Amino acid sequence: MSRKKRWLRRLREIVGKEYLLTDPASLLAYESDALTLFRSQPAAVVLPASEAECIAVVRLLAAEKIPFTARGAGTGLSGGAVVEPGGVVLALSRMQKILTLDPQQGFAVVEPGVVNDDLNREAARWGLRYAPDPSSQTVCTLGGNLGENAGGPHCFKHGMTSQHVLFAKVVTATGKVETWGDAHSVPEDLDLRGFLVGSEGSVAVALQIGLRLIPKPQAIVTLFAAFDSIAGACAAVQSIVAQGLMPVALEVMDQRAIRAVEASVYRCGLPTDAGAILLVDVEGPENQIQEEAEAVEVALQKHRPMKTERAQSPEQRRALWKGRKGAGGAMGRLGPDSYVMDGVVPRSKLVQIMAYVEQVEQETDIPVANLFHAGDGNIHPHFSYDSRDRSQADKVEAAGAKILRKCLELGGSLSGEHGIGLEKEALLQEQFEPQELALMERLRRVFNPEDLLNRGRGLPLGSGCAEAFHRHGGRP
Ligand SMILES: Cc1cc2nc3c(=O)[nH]c(=O)nc-3n(C[C@H](O)[C@H](O)[C@H](O)COP(=O)(O)OP(=O)(O)OC[C@H]3O[C@@H](n4cnc5c(N)ncnc54)[C@H](O)[C@@H]3O)c2cc1C
16 A cells, blocks of 8 residues: 555544545645635645544644645635645634633633634623624634634724634644643743744644633724725825724725625625725724714814715614625626735825725736725735636736735735735745744744645745745636
């Protein structure tokens, strides 16, 4: 029996034959994440159901020196959950138990495959919520959120995933099981939570995650303002924050995004003649938020909106947010493939970067829609293209790199929340000094010494790691 057949047989023994996928049709779904520019067919996908199975799988892969990558729902947008050819995808979607929910102490312990929204629904029964809310929250997993340090519209006030992870029980790439952080106190040992969260699955695989839950707000006011240009909406965001106001969410959508939403099942009455809309949530005790909402309205008026409106009912509020969060999906009608970028600029540079995005759009002649977390200066230009046309794929990739370089030039960063993945690996040297990258790499190697776990993700290991993957994955 060949070596490969032997380790596949042992994987099958650990998880059961139904949960080891090797046929090409099943593997197809695991060839890419939501960034389809990169594709790679794994040798197998293994779906453990429990912590014990997951540890046994990792130990086997480590012993056999097989490259592997953890995967949640595969909604990542930087190529993080894809393994190089010949490797194994460790799919954690069957590990979906909420193990503890302690309403008194305000925390939950979950398995990594729990879907973000499922935790929220459970927490809501106790008047609590899990704050980070990626727009993909109805499907993305808390393990994937930890891997990417996910954000979301309401992270402007409440902070990203890293601010909500209390601890994680992990299995390292060599099969060692450790717990980093503590639910109740400051850990006595070295606190490695910050190192793990956002490490793009390249340090260890989370088996259990302890998460902070916060009370649901007493009251919420949702407002939106329509502007004739995206510059107007961005300038309004700057004014609101400059006045010391602290809404929970400040989200901008441009005309192309608005029209895609209004033509889809997510339609929510947005004005399709507006150049852009700004969606704002203010939350807190009833007596405070009316005053804050009025102050936001005054700030908005200074930028001459076409109109401003407050959601008149909880139903209208929910519809507006469904429209915003469904916008990524609605954009599917603009082209067969999407490339959703992620970059950050100081908030004061939003108007400049959006003008540059428009310039790049004109140069490439590929339509771009914009919907983004403006409060955080986190932009997401959304290119709609056809990957079957190789030149279009080349153009969007080059356009993405140009926009990211501009973000750096304006004092920003390569990623706000989608991570580096395969997408931005080549650009990391432009943000960090060689010695900074070397330090990150040395740290990673402590837990992933042979680089078997998610090789080349989040760090430029060796030259052109991403080249191992089939770029521009249009299928013939
Ligand atoms: C329509 C749409 C909207 C989106 N909106 C947002 C948004 O508002 N904010 C935002 O931040 N992102 C957003 N995203 C991106 C994506 O949903 C997030 O990055 C999310 O956190 C990925 O979760 P996942 O379960 O799909 O993870 P995957 O894509 O499967 O994996 C992501 C990374 O995490 C690692 N990983 C997975 N599980 C584990 C584990 N148990 N331990 C260690 N590492 C692990 C993987 O190896 C990979 O590197 C959006 C994506 C889409 C398609």
